Amino acid sequence: MIRFSNVSKTYDNGTEALKNVDLEIADGEFVFIVGASGAGKSTLIKLLLREEVPSSGAIEVNGYTVNRLKRRQIPGFRRSLGVVFQDFRLIPTMNVYDNVAFALRVTNVSTRDIRRRVPYILSLVGLASKARCKMNELSGGEQQRVALARALVNNPKLIIADEPTGNIDPELSYEIVDLLNEINKVGTTVVMVTHEHDLVAQFNRRVITIDNGSVVADDADWGQR
Amino acid sequence: MKGSSFTYLLKEGARNIWVNRMMSLASVGILVSCMLLIGSAILLSINLNGMVSYVENQNEMVAFLEDTADDNVVASVEAALAQNSNVDSFAFVSREEALERYSEVVPESLLESLQEDKEEVFPLSFRITLKDLSQIKETTARIESIPGVMRVNAPTNVAETVTGIKRAVYICGSGIVVILLAVTLIIIANTIKVTVFNRRKEINIMKFVGATDLFIRMPFVVEGILLGVISACAAYLLLWGGYTYLMDYVQTQAAGTLSAFLKNLVPFSQVARQLLASFLVGGVAIGVFGSMIFVRKHLKV
Ligand SMILES: Nc1ncnc2c1ncn2[C@@H]1O[C@H](COP(=O)(O)OP(=O)(O)OP(=O)(O)O)[C@@H](O)[C@H]1O
Ligand SMILES: [Mg+2]
Numbered sequence: 001m002i003r004f005s006n007v008s009k010t011y012d013n014g015t016e017a018l019k020n021v022d023l024e025i026a027d028g029e030f031v032f033i034v035g036a037s038g039a040g041k042s043t044l045i046k047l048l049l050r051e052e053v054p055s056s057g058a059i060e061v062n063g064y065t066v067n068r069l070k071r072r073q074i075p076g077f078r079r080s081l082g083v084v085f086q087d088f089r090l091i092p093t094m095n096v097y098d099n100v101a102f103a104l105r106v107t108n109v110s111t112r113d114i115r116r117r118v119p120y121i122l123s124l125v126g127l128a129s130k131a132r133c134k135m136n137e138l139s140g141g142e143q144q145r146v147a148l149a150r151a152l153v154n155n156p157k158l159i160i161a162d163e164p165t166g167n168i169d170p171e172l173s174y175e176i177v178d179l180l181n182e183i184n185k186v187g188t189t190v191v192m193v194t195h196e197h198d199l200v201a202q203f204n205r206r207v208i209t210i211d212n213g214s215v216v217a218d219d220a221d222w223g224q225r
Numbered sequence: 226m227k228g229s230s231f232t233y234l235l236k237e238g239a240r241n242i243w244v245n246r247m248m249s250l251a252s253v254g255i256l257v258s259c260m261l262l263i264g265s266a267i268l269l270s271i272n273l274n275g276m277v278s279y280v281e282n283q284n285e286m287v288a289f290l291e292d293t294a295d296d297n298v299v300a301s302v303e304a305a306l307a308q309n310s311n312v313d314s315f316a317f318v319s320r321e322e323a324l325e326r327y328s329e330v331v332p333e334s335l336l337e338s339l340q341e342d343k344e345e346v347f348p349l350s351f352r353i354t355l356k357d358l359s360q361i362k363e364t365t366a367r368i369e370s371i372p373g374v375m376r377v378n379a380p381t382n383v384a385e386t387v388t389g390i391k392r393a394v395y396i397c398g399s400g401i402v403v404i405l406l407a408v409t410l411i412i413i414a415n416t417i418k419v420t421v422f423n424r425r426k427e428i429n430i431m432k433f434v435g436a437t438d439l440f441i442r443m444p445f446v447v448e449g450i451l452l453g454v455i456s457a458c459a460a461y462l463l464l465w466g467g468y469t470y471l472m473d474y475v476q477t478q479a480a481g482t483l484s485a486f487l488k489n490l491v492p493f494s495q496v497a498r499q500l501l502a503s504f505l506v507g508g509v510a511i512g513v514f515g516s517m518i519f520v521r522k523h524l525k526v
Contacts, residue, residue: 074432075438091427103434106441150434
């Protein structure tokens with residue numbers, strides 16, 4: 001579960017990126033977060049990941065009070081979720097397999113389990129045949145799927161994706177969201193930021209709209225309208 | 226920590242070195258150069274010191290006994306010398322020996338002019354070498370105060386010069402080594418800083434997949450250790466080869482008085498172990514602490 005209680009974020013330079021946000025996302029939900037550029041969507045995600053701390057208010061994610069996490073609690077918290085970044089954040093010197101296995105290695109998973117788990121996830125995102133490829137040998141869409149595979153590999157309860165379709169063409173975008181949809185069906189909560197309204201319209205899901213730092217709309221069935 | 230993650234860390238450290246091989250090569254190159262400079266400075270001052278000590282050992286003082294001295298007095302002076310902590314060695318010189326030594330340096334004709342009992346002219350004496358020439362004055366005074374000793378002939382001037390040279394070598398030597406160490410630290414710190422900076426994205430990614438700070442640091446530390454060890458061994462072998470070659474060359478070329486000096490060159494084997502040990506300790510310490518400090522900066526997400 002995710003809960004924002006009266007959360008505000010003012011950056012050091014005085015920008016009020018979020019203002020008094022109240023938000024609740026239940027386990028197993030699939031939520032789109034939309035809004036104009038500069039609305040505060042990425043800021044919301046950064047607060048969720050504890051990349052930034054709120055200026056005021058409380059944030060609860062997966063049972064952790066994120067705004068009060070101690071330094072040594074952060075790794076444990078981050079292991080409970082999977083993140084897909086807009087800029088992929090893959091390691092260029094590693095191949096596809098290692099980029100995904102990496103997320104398991106850092107959490108002390110045994111080599112035996114890694115060998116079982118990684119090929120499974122790679123086949124899930126359709127990259128089984130590219131396991132030995134380097135990042136510069138992949139297309140943007142393929143790289144995006146590697147990033148997704150890495151987010152999924154440790155079986156998180158929550159997937160957070162900041163514009164995962166930002167750099168790829170509409171057809172591939174649909175595939176990525178469809179994949180997230182499938183993952184959501186087995187019980188994983190998905191929070192996805194996007195500004196592609198066409199894409200959102202294709203899925204019948206809850207949509208939270210942010211404008212100028214505030215939640216201005218929260219439609220349970222946006223796709224139906 | 227599980228076995229699997231230990232092997233992972235080792236592999237990861239080695240992989241990092243290979244992936245960033247140009248940077249690794251640069252680091253090793255810089256470390257080796259610095260170690261060679263420092264090693265050479267140390268070897269040079271050790272050898273200069275050795276040569277000065279050689280000169281030092283050539284200088285001895287002579288304590289003449291009073292004419293009335295008998296066997297008892299000789300024995301008591303001997304005992305007093307043995308108790309003096311700055312006396313390195315001493316040897317009794319009988320009248321016959323004194324004459325013998327004297328005749329070596331003085332023309333025959335001059336000897337003839339002496340009376341019948343030539344030996345009687347020469348007093349009994351002790352030849353004494355000191356441990357620390359810088360204390361020659363104090364030691365001379367103490368030996369002169371031993372009952373039965375008439376006078377002490379000491380090369381005070383030479384002693385002062387030698388002590389001065391020794392001090393200069395020591396100060397210059399340590400000064401140069403300290404400066405080199407400082408320069409090395411600055412260069413290495415910057416190299417590590419650049420290495421870590423080049424990989425800040427990787428560190429950032431690790432943070433977001435939930436790696437602990439320790440886990441992120443370990444491959445860098447392993448890398449630091451490996452590079453430190455490689456550099457230390459390379460520097461050691463180069464210094465060994467270079468020094469041995471140079472010593473052979475110098476000793477075969479030198480002739481006359483100089484060769485006596487150069488016989489006293491310190492053989493590499495005498496300093497080898499300490500040198501290798503300090504290279505290893507220095508290299509590994511720089512690698513480990515450097516990466517610890519500079520990785521930290523990027524761990525704050
Ligand atoms: N680190 C920062 N320091 C200062 N201001 C920031 C920082 N990050 C974001 N901002 C500001 O906060 C506001 C919200 O930014 P945010 O990145 O959350 O927008 P966004 O909704 O993700 O936009 P986009 O769709 O373009 O990605 C913007 O005005 C931005 O300039
Ligand atoms: Mg954004």
